[in-house]
Amino acid sequence: MSPEAAVAELVAGNRRFTEGHPSFGLQSAHRVELASAQHPFAVVLGCSDSRVPVETLFDRPAGDLFVIRVAGNFIDTYGLATLEYGIAILGAQLVFVLGHSSCGALTAAVDFLESGESAPGTIQHLVDRLTPVARATRRDEGWIEAAVAENVRVTVAEIRNSSSIVADAIARQKLKVVGGTYDLATGWVTPIEG
Numbered sequence: 001m002s003p004e005a006a007v008a009e010l011v012a013g014n015r016r017f018t019e020g021h022p023s024f025g026l027q028s029a030h031r032v033e034l035a036s037a038q039h040p041f042a043v044v045l046g047c048s049d050s051r052v053p054v055e056t057l058f059d060r061p062a063g064d065l066f067v068i069r070v071a072g073n074f075i076d077t078y079g080l081a082t083l084e085y086g087i088a089i090l091g092a093q094l095v096f097v098l099g100h101s102s103c104g105a106l107t108a109a110v111d112f113l114e115s116g117e118s119a120p121g122t123i124q125h126l127v128d129r130l131t132p133v134a135r136a137t138r139r140d141e142g143w144i145e146a147a148v149a150e151n152v153r154v155t156v157a158e159i160r161n162s163s164s165i166v167a168d169a170i171a172r173q174k175l176k177v178v179g180g181t182y183d184l185a186t187g188w189v190t191p192i193e194g
């Protein structure tokens with residue numbers, strides 16, 4: 001599958017999902033076939049938010065998506081290593097960074113900038129990681145959604161620029177790194193140019 005075809009598969013699956021007729025609700029038929037090997041075509045970096053179920057919203061069966069989820073869908077060392085595994089070892093042709101509307105992690109970063117109050121426990125580590133994009137998008141109206149979009153842009157750039165495996169695959173036209181945001185209410189994924 002080409003990177004362009006991989007993008008088209010996700011776009012088509014998201015359309016099936018939003019239109020209410022998904023194709024891949026039952027996955028048990030694939031289980032035995034997948035037990036011996038996996039060949040996911042895309043790595044998806046998404047948020048942990050329970051309302052953003054990656055396989056469901058792209059209407060893809062088990063075995064298709066290599067998914068990394070962390071609150072705020074940013075990349076760190078282990079996320080990057082997981083992503084590189086998906087590309088170099090498993091052969092994925094696409095990396096998709098998936099932000100979403102009303103993201104609690106970016107809301108926490110915005111709240112921190114406004115109030116100065118730290119989050120409890122180690123949660124502040126997440127807030128600190130996301131504070132730069134929140135600061136860069138500061139505004140009165142639509143701040144959180146602007147931060148969500150900017151976080152996707154920044155994360156796409158970080159992935160492109162911090163991995164020789166990614167850079168080599170892009171140079172050989174074997175990989176694309178793209179991003180988008182998922183709307184909790186409509187179910188649509190909107191691409192973000194980056």
Ligand SMILES: [Zn+2]
Pocket residue numbers: 047048049071072100102103104105106
């Ligand atoms: Zn979120």
